[in-house]
Amino acid sequence: MTGKPKLYYFDGRGKMESIRWLLAAAGIEFEEEFLETREQYEKLLQDGALLFQQVPMVEINGMKMVQTRAILSYIAAKYNLYGKDLKERALIDMYVEGTTDLMMLIITYPFLSAKDKEKQLSVIIDKATKRYFPVYEKILKDHGQDFLVGNQFSWADVQLLEAILMVEEKKSSVLSQFPQLQAFKARISNIPTIKKFLEPGSQRKPIPDDKYIETVKRVLQMSF
């Protein structure tokens, strides 16, 4: 027992990646156990470790937490990345829900058929450039600070950077009409804990590949 949070998930991004980002941003070291076989997953179920039979699961402070948003909210509050009061928290929650919706389009993408992928890719770029990025561009412009909410670094900033990088992986020029977001990306990437997470050898996971998709499908016995 090291006292470090322990993450249970596949060896890949999925829904756990936002949790890795947030812990890293907060400068918190964590351990990981990777699900590779169905037997591992069934053992977790039998041991009663997964409240709703699902991962992500994070062991932290004596709790076996599940449900991505519950885990993220807890970490944000515990490590002071959730604003200074209830109103700032409401803004952070709104902004985070937006980036979560955008990133979900990308998380589901590798599991689609080739034909559906093509369609989804244009949906991703369309939504990013018409619905989501303009909102954050405007917030940064109107707010006029280094960060999205208040005067301090928060969960909202971490997720926005994560979302920007994920969309850029699909289309590298996607920020071309968004100067505020370009500056934001550079600024946040230079925060020491973030910079460290962006370097090779960190616990950041790469873009999902066929092996990752195959592992998830096999372990969860997904039929598609």
Add this chain to the structure above:
Amino acid sequence: MTGKPKLTYFNGRGRMESIRWLLAAAGVEFEEEFLETRAQYQKLIKDGALLFEQVPLVEIDGMKLVQTRAILNYLAAKYKLYGKDLKERAQIDMYVEGTTDLMGMIITFDFTPPKQRNLALIIERATTRYFPVYEKALKQHGQEFLVGSQFSWADVQLLEAILMVEEREPTVLSKFPLLQAFKARMSNIPTIKKFLQPGSPRKPRPDDQYVATVMEVLKKD
């Protein structure tokens, strides 16, 4: 301006219903504006009222809040239905995410073409994945409420979820005695009891007209 929260949504349950439940549970009166035409929706967008071009929208305390979870989190904290500390909040969040997933299946059900609907899956998930968890939580915790020793958002959503599933399968609680007792107990809390009476802002089960209105306003195929 009355100072009351104002809800903008369709005249039906959807994603706004959990917000109506929570406000009602907290004893907070609210106003509603119902979206009936595409023109209304487009005006809201043009006015910049919908941050991500989506409803629910709740105007409260000078903010135009969108995103269901952000709204619910704010209300739960403001009206002291979010536990007494961070760990209780984490518990509440976990429980609420579970009931949200279950209710999400029912919300999408009504928008699924009849041939593709799978009620059996919903009932299976309710009776094998979700209800056993809350039955066990009540048993182990041994209190009136799911978390700590006070009424919280988790209790409100569990009651809402139970009633939604029962509407589709009335016997669904037959193997869950503690959930049955919980349902009776929660339904008797004065603010909840009031919300369950006819004439309250609680919305009825979605019908074809509701589905058609939503599709038309949002121009979904």
